[in-house]
Every structure is written in structure tokens, then in C-alpha cells.
Amino acid sequence: MRGLKMLLSASAVATTATPALAQDIMFKPIIEARLRYETVDQDGPLPLTSSRDADAVTMRMRAGGELSSGPFSFLAEAEGTLAIDESYNSGVNGKALYPIVPDPETVEVNRVQLQYKTKPLIVTVGRQRINLDDQRFVGSVAWRQNEQTFDAVRAEYMGVKNLKVDLTYAISARTIWGIDGGKFGAANRPTHIDGDNIFANISYKSKLGTLTGFAYLVDQDEPVAALLRNSSQTYGFRFAGAAPLAKKVKLSYLASYARQSDYAKNPVDYKADFVTAELGLEVASFKLTGGYELLGSDGDATGIAGGFAFQTPFATLHKFNGWADKFLTTPGTGIQNYYGGIAYTVPKLGKMGPLVASFIYHRFSSDRLSIHYGDEYNAQVTLKIDKHLSALVKYADYDRKGIASFAGDADTRKFWAQIDYAL
Template identity: 85%
Template sequence: MRGLKMLLSASALATVATPALAQDIVFKPIVEARLRYEMVEQDGPLPLVEDREANAVTMRLRAGGELSSGPFALLVEGEGTLAINEDYNSGVNGKTLYPIVADPENVEANRVQIQYRTKPLIVTLGRQRINLDDQRFVGSVAWRQNEQTFDAVRVEYMGVKNLKVDVTYAIAARTIWGIDGGKFGSVNRPTEIDGDNVFANVSYKTKFGTLTGFAYLVDEDEPVAALLRNSSQTYGARFVGALPLAKKVKLSYLASYARQSDYAKNPVDYKADYVAAELGLEVSAFKLTAGYELLGSDSTTLGSATGFAFQTPFATLHKFNGWADKFLTTPTTGIQDYYGGIAYTVPKVGKMGPLVASFIFHRFSSDRLSIHYGDEYNAQVTLKIDKHLSALVKYADYDRQGIASFTGDADTKKFWAQIDYAL
């Protein structure tokens, strides 16, 4: 924060000292609200009883604003989450007989940042939102009520045509667990995760798509279990693009590969691969998608534990491997996700729209030991009501195959209904 205060002081002094160069001050308000109902029905080690069905009604509000003058901008945003009905395990409220709905009550400073921005260069200092590429490695976890933000300095350079260099140094991640994180003996649900993290992306646009090389160096101070840490170094590349085939027909494609190994404080000597491939075909209002994702596993042994898998602790994990959230932590035997989906878009529904209905099927298996974990069915309908309001209903059904293969591997059904407002 000392650096933030110095930068703010320098900006204010420069404006006062050179009135001829002073810029108009512009204020942009920030107001975002979400009301959500979430139901979770999950099999447990005991016979299913009434209190094993979680019913959560939560309200989230973000409010603040941005003051800008010339190339400088100061943004301050608070975030609060209220549990209107708390018949659920928030992860930190001690209600462990219920399934988890990871939306604890919370009041916090979500973003406090100063930014210098010109056409070729953006520098952001402070607590900020960071979403890189498709958020598979670094994201803000926007699906949860409490957002994940980072205490960091980020530099984005676009001074060369079609090239972007994006480098971040983060000393902490402010997690979705909020101000009560770490309560009830949970070592892996902290309010913040301190460390020395570097997120580096270099991307280049071509007429066929965007090629990106990336390096993510994660050095976490907090352990996730015993002496284990999610500290890792990940190097990889991705290519994503789209190609029109005919009028109202478009082919989209994605390919990515990365290699991860231990780093810094991690006592485990391991190496694991990441692979992703996806094809999409849009025909008029329909879109078909088919894909494969691998988060590999190494059979390294440490003490009584065998197997360490590719992890992405700062990702927006809900976007990947099914909406039932069974694979937020990659099982020690790794995961292979074969999936396919269909979506249909109605541009207008009266004065509202668009309306988008989608269905996705996942088949989950291990990287090692040939385990078929289970299958999952996802369905969702979204509707844009007007320029401020949108609505969503969503369903996930995870069907375990065979015996439980990892912590939390149980038949799980989830249902959501929510309304979003943005100013």
C-alpha cells in the first residue's frame, strides 16, 4: 500500500502543479447486484437425511466507483454477501452436515487500484481483478458471490501491432472464502493466499487466430495439507481462433499444451502435463461443441501419498470439468474430461433477449489407473431482460461410477436460479 500512496500523491501533485495540462475529472459509478438460490443434493457417507440437502439464498452487492483524469484512474470497490437462508455449508460457517455452497457471508474491499493507461501501455497497481485468456490458470471466479482478486502490479504492453505482453507480479490472492476464511480448522480455505507469484503472457494475433505463450510461477506461503503447497511452475502455449465456412456457418478451434513441475516451497518432485483441444461449429442459431481436456498425474511418492497431479489453484474452476464442481482439486490420479454440447440462441423474446439454452455432457476418467470417475449432465438457460437485468436457471447432475475415487466423489445434483443487475 505504501507504493500505492506514493503513486497517488505523485499523480495529484502533477495535476496541481501543471494546471495548463490538467484534465477533466470523470467519475464512473460501479453497482452490481446478484440474488441467487442454490440447491445441492449430495450422497454422503451416512444415509441421506433431510439436512444433507443444502438450500442457499444469497444476495451479493458490489458498489464503488472510478475517478479518472487524463491517463490516471483510481478505482475503489466494496463487496458484500448476505446469506438470506443459510441452510448450507459455506466452507467456513461450521455447518458440516450440509453440502458445500461456497458463498460465505462477507464484507470486504474487493478492488482498490490505481491505473495508468495509454493506448500502448496499461499499468495497474493495487487490489485488482485479473482474467487471463479463458481463465484456466488465472481468473476472478466470477461465478461465486465473492470474487477472487489479487494484490499485484500488472503491466500490459500493446505497442507492437498484433502483439501483447502481459506480466503480473502478485503478492496475495484474496479468495472467495471472504473475511471468515480459515475458520473451523480449514487450512485450505484462507481469506488470502500470500506468496510470490508471476503470471506472464505473450500473445500474437494472426488471421487464423491468436497464439499465446505463457509462464505461471506460483509460490504459495500457505499449505494445502500438511507440508504440501500448490507452489508450481507451468510453461505452455495455446492457439485459439475461428474460421467462417459459409454464410451463418463458422468453425472455432482451440489447442493448448502445458508442462507443470514443482517450484519454490513445494517439497514434492513431480511433473505433469496439461492438454486441451476443442472444436465448435456454429450453424445459424445452433452451436455444437466437442472437446477434450487432460490434467495429468505423476506417480511420485512422498511418505504414504502416491501421485501428484496438475493443479490450477488460481483458475476460475467452475468453468471447467462440469458445473457440479467435483474437480476443483485435481485427483491424485489426474483427470481426463471428454465433453460435448449444444447451444441454441434466440435473439429476441418480445422486447427481451438474447435467450440462450445449452446442454453439455462430460465423461470423466483418470490419467493413471484407468478409473472411470463418473458422468455429468449440465443444462442452462440465460435471458437478457434489459440493458441492466439478466436471469439464469442452471442444473448439474454428476453420476459417480463405481466406488468413490477421491474426496467428495459422490452422486451430486445442483440447481441454481438467479437474477443479476449491473448499472
């Protein structure tokens, strides 16, 4: 009888322990979908026999999940893009008579990572998404259907109050060009860019804002236009913050400076500066923004006729220098971007919201030789439909001034309509 009681007691312990163990392992599904229409109307430099506009209807799906137990987690996510209407040059599909819409058909492992996470320390190993600061130097290029991820080891330390140390060593960038990267002569659009890259950020948060010092050492194996010119070392700082001026009135500010030079295998000897300054004023539902950005040029760069300029190959470039994407590669004479914008937010629209409407104007000129490249007008409306759905319409109009000053310098108009779903 005593033995039977002991057996029943052991059975009860096992029964209560099993649910506790099951509760300790959590699963979070990842399901995201995006349907987008993009059209591009671009004047030369297309072939003279072609007057085609690009029309792209693409669907992007991401699916996966994250298993977590205590401080440890494992995440795996697949990504695929389908071209429903492929009347466009994806950059790797060989349809050179159309303007480029860089959303190629692809299927890939987007992320697969192991992570250790506690309050003072996060360590992530594997293929991962990395967005640093405002993504001006390192980002995931989330605007494109196939995002950029990195094969990397990343450590984030927050063990000292108001201080964060963020260090990454990346051996490969998985680009937006997908599984067909490099095809049809697109050698400068590879599936992945291998190398030895170090991203280092140290930031301190105060009442006035966050001061960040950074160092980005980019050592790429793959050449660009027969030269390893994207291998570079960049050192700089960034300060960003906001301060209330009155009820429903807030001032925001941003200032950043960096110095870039050749590094590792880059045969081009150059030095160039980066400067940005921005002010924003929020008054109730309105926000006004004005700023200036410089990506400088070295006219004495060795081996490069016309000079060589500051480059940010791992940035989320669509966020900066206009949505028409005319300056994804900085021209040899550099860029000066003067810009101003206004945005209006409607917090609620029935059961939907917020709705945000914005307009931005850019004036682009060179750092050297006093070239006025052109002007650009950007407009966008976004609407949060419910907790899973959001919608967007967007327009960009780049108006070239004078003769073409760099590859792709042409009058360009783009329009997007998009629906996003996230679980």
C-alpha cells in the first residue's frame, strides 16, 4: 500500500511538471504579406527604340517562427517574391528595355538566427536583420520586397545606465537581388557580398538626446565596376533628440559628421566627408522638417577620373536623397541635398487610423564643380486599417536640370500603391 502511494505521488509530480515545462517553451509565428503596384516613367537613358514604362505587380510573403525558452531563442524565416506582372527590369531578369524596379522574383532563407537575451546583454548569431540608428549606414532596406540581411555575430550591451555598446562582425550581406543576382551581366548586383565587416556603435542617452559614436569598417570581396571601391573605413558621431517647447509643440534636432577613406582591398586612395543637420517642429497634428546632407567628394582620388565620393553600400538608401532613387550610388562629384517637408496626421478615421499625409521637396547639387543635378518632389499617404493591415500610396518626381551629370540622371516619375499584412 505504501509503495502504491509513493507511485501515485511520483505520478502526480510528473503530471504537474510536464505542463510547467511546456509553458516554458514559447512559439511565435511570423506571417507577413505585401502586395505592391509600382510604375516608373523615365526619360532616357533608355535605348532610343524604347519608350516603355515599367509596370510591376509583385507579391512578397514571409513565413516562419521563433521558439524561445528563458533567455534563448531560435528564429527561422523564409521569404519569397512573385512577379504577377513582370513588365519591368528587375535588375537581374534581362529586361533592359524597361526602367529598373529592383524587386526580382526570388525565394530564400531570409533569417535564421540563435539569440541569447537578458536585460544587460543580447547576443545574436546567424542570418539576421540589422538596423543601426536611422539606417543611414547599416539597414535592412525594408522598402524593397526582398530585404537585406547579414550573416553576422552581433552583441548589444546595456549593463551601464544610459549607455549602449553595439558591436557586429558580418561575413556576408544578403542583398535585395535574390537568387538570380549577377545574372544577365548584372555583376554589380550579386546575391550576396562576402567580406569582413565591422559595425561598432557606442551611444549615451541624456535628457537632451542620444550621442552616438560609430565606426564602420567595410571590407568587401566582390568588385564594383572592376574596382573594390566600396571597401572603406568610416568614423563619426551622431546626436539626435527632441525637446517640448509648449503644449502640443515639440522641437526635434539631428546632427551628424563622419569621415570616410579607403580600406583593405580598395585600390582607390580617397577621403571624403559626410555631414547632416536637420530640424523638425511638431505643432499639434502638423510637422515641419528642414535639413541638409552632404556626401562629399575627393577630386584628387587616385585612379578615378572626376573624383570619388562618400559611399554607404549597406544603408537603407531609399529613406534618403529622394524616393526616385537617383542617388543610390553617390556620383563622383558628391551630393548636397537641401530638403524641406510637411506632414499631417489624423489619429483616427472611424475605426481606422492613424492616417499620415506628407510632402517633401529636395534640391540636389554636387559637392564639387557647382552642378545643380535636379529637384525632386515626394508625396505619400499611409493608413493603418486595423492591427494587421495597412495601406500606402506614394509618388516621386525627379526633374533633372541641365545635361545628365551621372549614370541614370534622367527625368523620372514613380508611383506606388501597396497593401501590407502582418500577423
